[in-house]
Amino acid sequence: MxxxxxxxxxxxxxxxxxxxxxxxxxxxxxxxxxxxxxxxxxxxxxxxxxxxxxxxxxxxxxxDAGAELPPLLFDDEQAVAVAIALQTAAASGADIGEAAERALATVRQVMPSPVRHRVDGVVASSPAAVAPVDPARLLAVSGAIRAREVLRFDYGETADTAPRRTEAHHLVARSGRWYLIGWDLDRDDWRVYRVDRMLPRSARGARFTPRELPGHDPHTFLTARFRGAVAGDAWPCRGSVVLALPIEAVLPFAADAVVEAVDAQRTRVSAGSWSWTALAASFLRFDAEVTGAEPPALAAAFTTLAERAGRIRVGQTDTSDRRRSP
The missing domain is CATH 1.10.10.10 (Winged helix-like DNA-binding domain superfamily/Winged helix DNA-binding domain)
Incomplete structure (x- = not known):
C-alpha cells in the first residue's frame, strides 16, 4: 500500500x-x-x-483545473522553492507582502511534517520594494499585454493632461520596481515606464500587432536604456586605467569591470559608464593613484573632474539662484 x-x-x-x-x-x-x-x-x-x-x-x-481545489502536492524541492518565493515576495515590487505571508501559512498547514520542517528551516529575507505597486495596476498592465491592446494611462504628475497611449509589450521587474516596455503611439518610439507612476484608464484600447523589440530580450533592452547604450546593452563609454593597487584589493569592488594584474602592486581595470566623466569618477572611488587612462576621451574627463574640483571652496554657498530682496 x-x-x-x-x-x-x-x-x-x-x-x-x-x-x-x-x-x-x-x-x-x-x-x-x-x-x-x-x-x-x-x-x-x-x-x-x-x-x-x-x-x-x-x-x-x-x-485539468477544477471548480474545487483538491489537496496540493509539492515535492521537497518545490516546497522549498515556494517557501523562498513567498518569503521574498516583497522584493518583487508588488504590494503583496501580507498576502504572501498568509499564502505561506496556508500552504504550510497542508504539507506533510517532514516537508514542513524543511520549509521552516528556510529563513529568507530580502529588502522591501523601492516603490511597491498595487497588484491591480500590475493586473491591468499585464492584461493589456496579454490581449495586445493599446494601454491608456495617466503618468506621474501629468494626470491633468492627455493620457499616454502605448502598445504594451513587456512587464519587467528590476531592483524592486516594475517597468512597462511599450511603443508610445504619440512619440512613435519605444518607451520605458515605471508602473508605480502609472494610473491605467478603464477604457480598453484598440488591438495591435506586436512589434519586434530592439535586442529581442526585454531585460537586455531595459539594461541598455538605463545605461544610455546605443547598441545592445553595452555602455556607450568604455575605457581603462591602471590603479596603484594589487589585484586582490580591487576585485571585491570591481562589480562588472574587467581587472587584470599588471604586476604585484598595479592593476588595470576596464569598465564602462554612461559618460566619460562618470567613468573617470568611478575609477577615483578606489582611492589610489591612476595612470594609463585610455582612450584619450577618458584622460580628458579626468582633467574636467580636476577643474571642477578645483573650483570648490570650503564653506562656499551657491547663491546664484537666490532672489535679491527689493
Missing amino acids: ADTTSRMLRLLSLLQARRDWPGELLAERLEVSVRTVRRDVDRLRELGYRVQAMKGPDGGYRL
Missing part, C-alpha cells in the same frame, strides 16, 4: 509538471505498466483530481 501511495503521489507530481502526458511515457517514468498507470489515474479521480484521458494512437492523460 505504501508503494502504491508513493507512486500515486509521484504520478500526480508528473501530471502537474506539464499539460499532456502520453500513457507510455508515464509508465516509463514510473517504471510500471500502462495498465497500472490507468488504475492509479482512476484512484486520483476518486480523490477529486480531474484527470482526463486523451484520445489518439498513443493515448495519454491531462490534469
